[in-house]
Amino acid sequence: MNDMGEDRVIEIEGLYTRFGSHEIHQDISLSVYRGEVLTLVGGSGSGKTTLLRQMLGLETPVQGNIKIFGYSRYDCNLELLRSLRNRSGVLFQQGALFSALTVYDNIALPMRELHCLDDEMIRDLVMLKLDMVDVDPQHANKRPAELSGGMIKRVALARALALDPELLFLDEPTAGLDPGLSESFVELIQTLRQELTLTIVMVTHDLDTLAAISSRIAVLADQRLVGLGQLQEIIRIDHPFIKDFFLGERGRNALRHLVPPS
Numbered sequence: 476m477n478d479m480g481e482d483r484v485i486e487i488e489g490l491y492t493r494f495g496s497h498e499i500h501q502d503i504s505l506s507v508y509r510g511e512v513l514t515l516v517g518g519s520g521s522g523k524t525t526l527l528r529q530m531l532g533l534e535t536p537v538q539g540n541i542k543i544f545g546y547s548r549y550d551c552n553l554e555l556l557r558s559l560r561n562r563s564g565v566l567f568q569q570g571a572l573f574s575a576l577t578v579y580d581n582i583a584l585p586m587r588e589l590h591c592l593d594d595e596m597i598r599d600l601v602m603l604k605l606d607m608v609d610v611d612p613q614h615a616n617k618r619p620a621e622l623s624g625g626m627i628k629r630v631a632l633a634r635a636l637a638l639d640p641e642l643l644f645l646d647e648p649t650a651g652l653d654p655g656l657s658e659s660f661v662e663l664i665q666t667l668r669q670e671l672t673l674t675i676v677m678v679t680h681d682l683d684t685l686a687a688i689s690s691r692i693a694v695l696a697d698q699r700l701v702g703l704g705q706l707q708e709i710i711r712i713d714h715p716f717i718k719d720f721f722l723g724e725r726g727r728n729a730l731r732h733l734v735p736p737s
């Protein structure tokens with residue numbers, strides 16, 4: 476099977492996750508379509524990060540299937556898995572840069588792992604990625620400890636985009652940023668998403684970020700998917716988590732254009 480003409484980038488079917496006797500997901504099914512931003516929300520411990528890690532192939536559910544670009548995560552050969560990995564990029568929480576490596580080497584690492592690019596080509600590509608995320612080349616030789624929180628996120632995004640992925644995973648992309656930095660980081664993601672025609676799966680607790688870039692939202696609660704759709708549809712669902720999350724005071728501020736004041 477290939478992905479020609481297929482507009483589902485990810486297909487999750489009948490997924491169950493358990494850690495010991497702790498049930499995390501029951502019968503989760505959802506698709507992510509090419510070019511959309513699907514945002515996963517849910518209470519603490521509802522299994523958002525676990526689901527993201529399963530899509531990345533870093534964890535395996537006890538039951539169910541996940542297809543990426545039309546290929547099952549669980550019946551492919553090593554070469555195929557590597558190619559699936561190279562077609563996706565990930566921005567982990569807190570950036571997760573290698574602290575011993577410079578900015579340059581952090582971004583160059585995935586390129587070097589391909590073993591087919593020479594040093595000059597890698598240099599040009601690293602500089603191009605830094606430019607894409609608005610980081611001045613003068614910072615290339617710094618280590619992560621010398622960077623501000625906002626800069627770490629940008630460098631981590633440059634690394635996530637190192638291999639020109641079609642699919643980007645963002646785990647709490649604006650966590651730890653103050654509102655101004657958070658807004659400009661979201662604008663950067665939005666611009667790159669359009670320029671690079673990315674498909675994005677994002678986990679966030681931040682309603683401003685969610686409202687700014689989500690095409691659709693998937694809500695995890697009670698081990699299940701209790702909502703899947705556009706924001707306007709989600710906020711009409713009668714579920715305690717949804718009411719609390721979207722229609723509480725913070726929600727009403729972030730979504731004031733959608734939710735009438737009570």
Ligand SMILES: Nc1ncnc2c1ncn2[C@@H]1O[C@H](COP(=O)(O)OP(=O)(O)OP(=O)(O)O)[C@@H](O)[C@H]1O
Nearest residue numbers: 494495497499517518519520521522523524525526
């Ligand atoms: N490898 C693991 N072994 C055992 N339990 C785990 C493992 N990974 C996650 N869990 C548990 O699974 C549950 C879901 O975790 P997960 O991190 O996916 O939730 P989350 O929705 O992302 O939460 P948060 O919003 O707090 O980040 C939690 O109770 C967590 O302790």
